[in-house]
Amino acid sequence: xxxxxxxxxxxxxxxxxxxxxxxxxxxxxxxxxxxxxxxxxxxxxxxxxxxxxxxxxxxxxxxxxxxxxxxxxxxxxxxxxxxxxxxxxxxxxxxxxxxxxxxxxxxxxxxxxxxxxxxxxxxxxxxxxxxxxxxxxxxxxxxxxxxxxxxxxxxxxxxxxxxxxxxxxxxxxxxxxxxxxxxxxxxxxxxxxxxxxxxxxxxxxxxxxxxxxxxxxxxxxxxxxxxxxxxxxxxxxxxxxxxxxxxxxxxxxxxxxxxxxxxxxxxxxxxxxxxxxxxxxxxxxxxxxxxxxxxxxxxxxxxxxxxxxxxxxxxxxxxxxxxxxxxxxxxxxxxxxxxxxxxxxxxxxxxxxxxxxxxxxxxxxxxxxxxxxxxxx
Amino acid sequence: xxxxxxxxxxxxxxxxxxxxxxxxxxxxxxxxxxxxxxxxxxxxxxxxxxxxxxxxxxxxxxxxxxxxxxxxxxxxxxxxxxxxxxxxxxxxxxxxxxxxxxxxxxxxxxxxxxxxxxxxxxxxxxxxxxxxxxxxxxxxxxxxxxxxxxxxxxxxxxxxxxxxxxxxxxxxxxxxxxxxxxxxxxxxxxxxxxxxxxxxxxxxxxxxxxxxxxxxxxxxxxxxxxxxxxxxxxxxxxxxxxxxxxxxxxxxxxxxxxxxxxxxxxxxxxxxxxxxxxxxxxxxxxxxxxxxxxxxxxxxxxxxxxxxxxxxxxxxxxxxxxxxxxxxxxxxxxxxxxxxxxxxxxxxxxxxxxxxxxxxxxxxxxxxxxxxxxxxx
Numbered sequence: 001x002x003x004x005x006x007x008x009x010x011x012x013x014x015x016x017x018x019x020x021x022x023x024x025x026x027x028x029x030x031x032x033x034x035x036x037x038x039x040x041x042x043x044x045x046x047x048x049x050x051x052x053x054x055x056x057x058x059x060x061x062x063x064x065x066x067x068x069x070x071x072x073x074x075x076x077x078x079x080x081x082x083x084x085x086x087x088x089x090x091x092x093x094x095x096x097x098x099x100x101x102x103x104x105x106x107x108x109x110x111x112x113x114x115x116x117x118x119x120x121x122x123x124x125x126x127x128x129x130x131x132x133x134x135x136x137x138x139x140x141x142x143x144x145x146x147x148x149x150x151x152x153x154x155x156x157x158x159x160x161x162x163x164x165x166x167x168x169x170x171x172x173x174x175x176x177x178x179x180x181x182x183x184x185x186x187x188x189x190x191x192x193x194x195x196x197x198x199x200x201x202x203x204x205x206x207x208x209x210x211x212x213x214x215x216x217x218x219x220x221x222x223x224x225x226x227x228x229x230x231x232x233x234x235x236x237x238x239x240x241x242x243x244x245x246x247x248x249x250x251x252x253x254x255x256x257x258x259x260x261x262x263x264x265x266x267x268x269x270x271x272x273x274x275x276x277x278x279x280x281x282x283x284x285x286x287x288x289x290x291x292x293x294x295x296x297x298x299x300x301x302x303x304x305x306x307x308x309x310x311x312x313x314x315x316x317x318x319x320x321x322x323x324x325x326x327x328x329x330x331x332x333x334x335x336x337x338x339x340x341x342x343x344x345x346x347x348x349x350x351x352x353x354x355x356x357x358x359x360x361x362x363x364x365x366x367x368x369x370x371x372x373x374x375x376x377x
Numbered sequence: 378x379x380x381x382x383x384x385x386x387x388x389x390x391x392x393x394x395x396x397x398x399x400x401x402x403x404x405x406x407x408x409x410x411x412x413x414x415x416x417x418x419x420x421x422x423x424x425x426x427x428x429x430x431x432x433x434x435x436x437x438x439x440x441x442x443x444x445x446x447x448x449x450x451x452x453x454x455x456x457x458x459x460x461x462x463x464x465x466x467x468x469x470x471x472x473x474x475x476x477x478x479x480x481x482x483x484x485x486x487x488x489x490x491x492x493x494x495x496x497x498x499x500x501x502x503x504x505x506x507x508x509x510x511x512x513x514x515x516x517x518x519x520x521x522x523x524x525x526x527x528x529x530x531x532x533x534x535x536x537x538x539x540x541x542x543x544x545x546x547x548x549x550x551x552x553x554x555x556x557x558x559x560x561x562x563x564x565x566x567x568x569x570x571x572x573x574x575x576x577x578x579x580x581x582x583x584x585x586x587x588x589x590x591x592x593x594x595x596x597x598x599x600x601x602x603x604x605x606x607x608x609x610x611x612x613x614x615x616x617x618x619x620x621x622x623x624x625x626x627x628x629x630x631x632x633x634x635x636x637x638x639x640x641x642x643x644x645x646x647x648x649x650x651x652x653x654x655x656x657x658x659x660x661x662x663x664x665x666x667x668x669x670x671x672x673x674x675x676x677x678x679x680x681x682x683x684x685x686x687x688x689x690x691x692x693x694x695x696x697x698x699x700x701x702x703x704x705x706x707x708x709x710x711x712x713x714x715x716x717x718x719x720x721x722x723x724x725x726x727x728x729x730x731x732x733x734x735x736x737x738x739x740x741x742x743x744x745x746x747x748x749x750x751x752x753x754x
Binding site for chain 2: 075085110268269271295
């Protein structure tokens with residue numbers, strides 16, 4: 001292996017794949033970065049064994065020039081070195097030692113790992129994606145749902161987002177059993193129905209790493225892996241095993257009251273009130289009370305600290321205009337941040353029954369559902 | 378207590394004093410903020426018992442309007458509330474309950490602490506500062522020294538910066554016994570010699586909080602406290618007890634070699650090399666070797682990871698042009714960051730003897746001293 005590369009190109013490429021590389025991984029080789037150099041491209045892989053990124057750098061003869069092909073697993077220090085230099089680098093592998101030369105006399109020589117010991121990524125047919133969507137759409141689908149997945153491994157299936165595709169629409173749903181985010185899109189359809197549960201954290205990582213201006217292709221050729229691709233970047237993640245709970249029965253159809261209210265205004269008020277509530281609650285957000293009667297009043301009472309109430313005028317209300325409901329401020333804040341719309345509908349079903357937030361303006365069918373908290377007073 | 382205040386004015390004022398307020402302080406009243414409202418000013422105090430900030434907000438009848446004087450210790454939540462609102466606030470105290478009203482119907486009611494139980498700050502004669510200097514000068518004095526103080530409480534006196542004032546100059550010095558930062562200024566002189574040891578962390582806090590465009594006055598009326606003042610902001614900190622070690626005998630006078638070299642260039646090279654060295658060292662910076670012979674070569678060899686060397690051309694060298702010295706990369710990086718000059722002089726005394734960094738261009742007498750590390754090879 002022997003090639004020249006612009007340090008900026010190498011640093012930018014490494015940045016795309018290093019998010020999953022853990023420098024303290026118990027399997028030492030996974031602390032490194034797999035590199036395969038051919039005459040056409042340099043393939044970089046970073047992996048933590050459940051999630052992997054793969055990126056292809058094209059050999060253009062200008063910013064990248066290859067003299068000799070080869071394979072190696074480089075230590076992660078190569079990322080730091082590439083980031084800190086602004087120059088042309090010459091990399092050469094000899095007997096598991098990678099030399100990086102730059103400037104007149106400066107040089108690093110890094111020990112590498114044996115490429116043959118690096119776990120192989122599953123193969124798939126790159127020409128036949130299971131489906132393809134616009135990155136911007138996929139970003140929305142993730143934002144509306146992934147936040148509601150569970151953080152806890154008590155029920156591992158709930159740490160995922162259930163993506164199911166039918167002939168007429170695609171549905172994403174996530175729930176931690178206290179709240180639920182769901183979005184349906186009729187833009188993406190398929191002849192072959194499919195359903196898989198993808199770890200919410202993997203989807204978050206994908207949304208942060210992929211260029212959402214580009215198309216994203218999905219490949220589901222094996223039962224336990226799914227691959228996402230956008231241009232030269234590939235993301236491999238495991239699929240969660242098990243049956244995702246049926247959440248359709250949780251979706252209410254009729255409501256006692258539907259209140260149209262400013263999203264930003266409600267969010268700001270909740271933020272201030274929850275600041276007080278969370279003071280007594282180690283920052284977990286605290287429970288707040290919503291009282292609707294001519295306006296929406298959010299309040300909290302923490303015997304240790306004090307009490308607060310904010311009044312937010314609603315735009316419109318259909319149905320019962322006199323109800324009270326208590327809930328975790330954090331859950332409603334998360335839901336209001338996950339949607340994008342100037343106004344939302346707050347749909348009330350009755351005491352101790354889940355309530356729903358929907359944006360008034362969306363090209364998707366969206367539902368954010370929250371279970372209220374029972375309180376004694 | 379009853380007054381109106383612009384939330385921005387309150388938030389900005391609270392920001393100046395809240396750095397020392399610990400919401401988990403074991404003494405509950407110190408979790409709060411002391412407030413005294415008079416017709417002329419509102420006095421805010423935040424304290425962690427060893428360090429305190431005090432800030433006076435003038436009552437101007439516009440952004441602050443006082444209806445009734447009073448005293449209270451407010452819970453820290455008041456900071457969050459003030460920061461999150463952009464409006465006029467009306468604060469009123471009744472029976473240890475502080476109500477904060479804003480907008481049409483929104484209101485917080487916070488429990489307060491008993492003002493009489495809040496620790497009193499030591500008194501001093503505000504008209505007679507012990508000395509006064511320009512903030513910009515004081516900022517430089519702190520930057521050159523505080524970084525070299527010890528983090529460890531093994532020898533508490535070394536966690537401080539020794540500030541000593543004589544008839545002809547003021548000297549600040551800090552050392553953790555492995556490295557030392559010293560600066561002398563002839564701009565500040567006094568007829569009454571004085572010497573005190575101020576915690577380095579307090580000086581850091583001061584440099585970050587005070588407006589260094591303004592003059593800073595120092596009051597040393599008691600043996601264990603010193604007060605800094607800039608405009609309406611006061612900072613109280615304890616003085617470390619004990620005798621500061623005599624560091625004058627550590628200052629070498631003659632050198633085997635003096636090398637003039639680019640500060641930024643040396644810093645960037647060290648940064649890259651130490652990235653490799655620290656990999657084997659849990660991020661502690663690692664030991665690097667400097668070999669000077671026609672140029673400065675910095676290198677490291679970590680058997681686990683690999684080796685690296687960078688060559689930095691020097692500008693000029695007087696004396697021996699063939700020596701090798703090993704040291705903690707972090708110490709030299711810290712010292713090079715603490716000084717400001719395009720070039721520095723690297724002054725070499727001989728094997729295993731401390732070396733010195735001085736800026737080539739400074740209006741002060743500055744010395745950064747570093748003890749080398751003995752190595753077997």
